[in-house]
Amino acid sequence: MSGGTFEALRGQLHEAATEFADGPGALEGILRGIVDDVERAVREPLEIFPVCHHSPASAIAMARRLREKQPKVVYLELCEDMAPLLTELRNCRLPVAVQAFATEVEGFPADWSPLSVVAPVTEASAEYQAIAYALDTPGVELVLVDRSSDHVFQWETRQESRPTDEPDSGGDGPDAAPAEAESALHGDAVGVEIGDLRPRFAELEEHLLRHGRVRHWSEWWHQYVELPLGDSDHDTYRQVMLLIGSLFRRLAPGDEPRVRIDEDRERYMWTRMREHLAATGTDPADCLYVCGAFHAASRVEEFGVHGSDTFTIGPPSGTRWRHGLIPSSHAAIEAQFGLAAGSVSIAATEWTKNLRRTRVRPYRLAGQAGTKKTTKAARPAPALPAAAAPAADRLTGFLQRPPVLDPLDEAELLGWSVDIVRAARRAGYLASTADAIAVFETSILLAGMRERAKPTPYDFLDAAVTCIEKDRVPGRRDVRRLVEIMMGGDRVGQVGYDALPPLARDVHDRLEPLGLRLQQRGVQRALLDIAAQPALERCSDVLWMLRRLMPEGAARPIMGERRLGERPIQESWDLALGTHQRALIELGYEGVSIEQVLEQRLRRTAYAPQATAATVLEAVEDAVLHLRSRRLADELGTHALDVLARERSVDGAPEVLRRVRRLLAYYRTAEPVLPPWIESFVKTGYAHYCTLLPTAFTDDDATVRQVAAMLGFLFGMEGLALSLGCDRTQLELALAQSHPADPARTALLWAARSHLGTLSRTALRERCDALLANPLVVPAYPRYLSGFVHALEPVPGLADFVVEAVSNAFARLPDPVLLPWLPTLITTLRASGTELAPLLIREAGRVFPARLAELDSWVPPWRLPQETPRVLPEAAGPAAGSALLAARPATCDALADLLGYDGTWATPEPTATGAALLARHPATATALGELLTIG
Incomplete structure (x- = not known):
């Protein structure tokens, strides 16, 4: 372009380059190239409208230009697969974000899941003005031409989010929690915006901020671009935006991967526009292309209506994408795109001021919540010539004009x-x-x-x-x-009921009996008297599933709990579904009902490669508890059996024991017979843990709690396992092969042998006495006690012995030994036996005196003299029994009455009933006498 409208500007830039760079060179090439980019875009038959994301000046210029030109086709830089959702914006309160979401990925790394792309929309944005104009103006077509959501992830790699441009924006202050909650509305989604106008050359940005006497880029843009362009005409606005976009583009590092992605996007968009023009036969003069100023100053060969058609758009992956609208906020937009905190709120305030000052009537979707639709009819636009003349050079005057100092308001x-x-x-x-x-x-x-x-x-x-x-x-x-x-920074958008996915609408419908405004943000209290209103039990089912599926705080129970085999009576809930509307909407991308989503998630959890037997049993319990699905529970339970058989560690033994106990208790009361899978699970688990037991006793990675849980499974399920065909000899051999060196595990082994009968209580007491008598072992005595405390899980009958062991330690150890040892005992019991401490406390309360006055005369039960069992002589025979019954006739009479025998005593002193019975049945009397004598 050797000549043209901007030749005068080229000459001035040539002189400036010669003066400041000691002769024309690289600087001149950049400056003259910027003018070439502007002139190329201005001369394009299809009018290009450059914008900046969430810029009030761009929105005002867009509204003004739409009323003047009245284009028949609007090409918009937005993901083309989001087009069907734009009509739902009228059912929402801005700001909201258009979202593409995928949970099951195909063609992408599995750790990227879930994939999410969002495009936020605010009223003070040029894209919203274009959308509202196209959707509410008859005969106007809106065409989205940017790459699809699938191509976003095909072309880009997941990178760290950009830092905010104001590090000291108050993110660590007292209000960090509310601000972070609003800024997290988009989650970790990839943001798509129109007009990312920010220098990618760090030195240039630093230079602009320093000489502009501002702290961050948002303030510089507001001061030096927004305010000067707020009242400019269309040609001036357009050329200035093209100039800025070309400048930032030419100064961007050439080896940056983002440059290649930007150029591919431009090729993609121009290819789509030419395809549409060829298919519809639309005159380019009747079209408007809305894109970011960075892309408007493009130099790719595919640029323009007459550009080359050498770009091939690749096919999408096999990922199934779902689309919807999610609530957004100014804070979320700032966090998404690295803007300074408060910059979008300030832009919204500036947008309102510009509307009052310029009297431009913006476009708003009919029925848009939170806005007022203008009822005054728009003036007819002036007719444009078929081929409009190129715009005059407005850049020269704009750049030479001194800044206008607005008077103080x-x-x-x-x-x-x-x-x-x-x-x-x-x-x-x-x-x-x-x-x-x-x-x-x-x-x-x-x-x-x-x-x-x-x-x-x-x-x-x-x-x-x-x-x-x-x-x-x-x-x-x-x-x-x-x-x-x-300035409006706490404004959060809302997706209307009609724009919600079917699952979200179903949740609102099923919770309607609660009488709450579920769309409202904030926490609301729900009271459910299910005993008086049984219909509320269905609401309770929905709330418990929401608590299982949604983030913490969306549905929080205050009173009431859900357990296997129990029916709810009264419940109280704190609900914040309006605050967590995004999470509820994303559930709708996974299914049409919360039951379907919960079943899918349970299957995904159970069949995950890293799933353990404990996690699969948790899925089984949730299937029974929330879905009441015997089919799903049996399927997942059978899978839990396979997972347990493949495990080679005991990390999940405590959780397996806890959940199997709960499921067994439930099925024994709710079902006539146990499900086959749980019988097989107990049988397989018995053999599995017997095999791992000797290794677990000596494995440093296995904790005492995990070994105790294994023993708890073996002892607690022993009756059922033996009835199913297991052999107790396997457990005895496993304990015989166990040789732990750790004191806690040694005590645990002693307790297990005591339970099996291979170690008597007397021998166990003698071993503990020997430990206390050995000065070298006394420092490790708390660890032995820790083992005994954990032994209460598999052998709860040892509670009295553990109390005895602790009491003996306090009684026998001298103060110089006991006082340094006491903190270790307390910390050991607190760290290792918190779940079993109540059992010890109850046993101690039973053994020790209840009043202080009784303590001086109290003697521990284990120090009381043990009675020697009296053996009845064999020669005594029936005579001994007769003597015993004759001495206690009342007992014999009671027994005779119980058996229904009526008789009399032979002697006159006692009654005759017992004597007659004794004479007829001497063997019974002899056996009873032996029993009473031994006892």
Whole structure:
């Protein structure tokens, strides 16, 4: 382009390059190339409208241009697979985000799942103006031309999110939790935006911020681009945006992978536009191409209506994508795209001011929640010639024009100062009218130091923090957050009921009997008196499934619990479904009902490669508890049997024991017979743990709790296992082959042998006495006690012996030994026996005296003299029994009455009934006498 409209500008840039770079060279090539890029875009028959994401100036220029041109086709830089969702925007309250979501990936690494792409939409954005115009204007077609969501992940690798451009934006302050909750509305989704206008050359950005006397890029853009372009005409706006896009593009590092992706996107979009023009026969003059200024200044060969058709669009992967709308917020958009905190809120405020100042009527979707539809009819647009002449050079005048210093708007600044002091008082600050005056004056002072006559919202923000937040933050929110909220920073979008997926609508319908406004943000309390209203039990089922599927806090039970085999009576819940609307919507991408989603997740968890027997049993329990599905429980239980047989570690033994006990108790009361899978599980588990037991006793990686859980499974399930064909000899051999060296495991082995009868209680007591008598072993005695405490899991009958062992230690050890040893005992019991401590406490309460006065005369039961069993002589025979019964006739009479025998005693002193019975049945009397004598 040797000649043309911008030849004068080329000459001036040539002279500037010669003066500042000691002759034309690389700088001249860059400057002249920028002019070439602008002229190339301006001369394109299909009008290109460059925009910046969430820019009020772009939105105003877009609304003005749409009313002037009235295009018949609007090409929009947005993922082409999101087009069907745009009509649902009218059922939402902005800001919201259009989302593409995939849980089951095909063609991508499995660790990328779930895949998510979001495109946020706010009212103060050029893309929303184009969408509202196209959807509400008859005869206008909206065509999305950017790469699909699938191609987003085909072309890009997952990278760390970009850091925010203001590190000290208050993310670590007292209000960090609410701000983080709003900024997490998009999750870890990949963001798609129109107009990512930010220098990719770090030195250039640093230079602009330093000489512009601003702290971050958002403030620089607001001061030097937004404000000057707010009142500019269409040609000036368009050429300036093209100039900025070309500048940033040419100064970007050439070896950056992102450059290749940007060029492929431009090839993709121009290929799609040419395909549409060829298929419909639309005149390019009747079209408008809305894209980011960075892509408008493109140099690819496919650029333009007459560009080459050498780009081939690859096929999508096999991933199944689901689409929907999710709520968004200003904080979420700032976090997604690395904008300064509060910048989107300030843009929304600037958008409202621009509308009042310019009197431009924006486009809004009919029925849009949270907005007012303008009822006044739009003026007819002036007719455009068939081939409009190229626009005149507006860049030269714009670049030579000195900056316009806006006069101070005292009313606006005063209103801000009063509002922030009022908000600070509500937040607990000791703010007064003097602080409002200080904020007002400091804002003017900061603006003057930064060479601007009118304070910007960023100047006001710095002044408010300086004057009000003096030494501490009294409440949850700091002043920076209060300013953001005052300017609309707490605005969170909402997806309307009609735009929700079927699953979310089904949840709302099934919870309707609760009488709550589930769409409303915040926590609401739900009271369910199921005994009085049995129909509320269905609501309870839904709430428990939501608690299982959704993030913490979405559905939180306050009163009531759900256990196997129990029916609910009364429940109380805290619900925040409106706050967690995004999570509920994403559930709708996985199925049409929460039961289907829960079943899919249980299967996915149970059949995962890293699944253990404990996790599969948990899935079985959830299937019974929430879905009441015998079919699914049997299927997952059979799979748990296979997983247990493949395990070679005992890490999950405690969890396996706990869940098998619970499931056995449930099936024994709820089913006539046990399911076959649980019988097989007990049989296989008995043999499996017997095999692993000798190794577990000596394995350093296995804990005492895990070994105790194995013994608990073997002893607790022994009766059922033996009835199913297991052999107890296998357990005896496993214990005989176990030779632990650790004191805790040694005590556990002693307890197991005591349970089997191979080690008597007397021998066990003698071993503990020997440990206390050995000074070298006394420091390790707490570890032996830890083993005995864990032994209460498989052998609960040892509770009295453990109490005896602890008491003997306190009684026998001297103070110099006991006092240093006592903290170790307490910490050991607290760390290792918290679940079993109540059993010890109950046993100690039974053994020790209840009153202090009885303590002096109390003797421990294990120190009481043991009675020697009396053996009845064989020669005594029936005579001994007769003598015993004659001495206690009442006992014999009671026994005779119980047997239904009526008789009399032979002697006159006692009654005759017992004597007659004794004479007839002497063997019975003899046996009874032996029993009473031995006892």
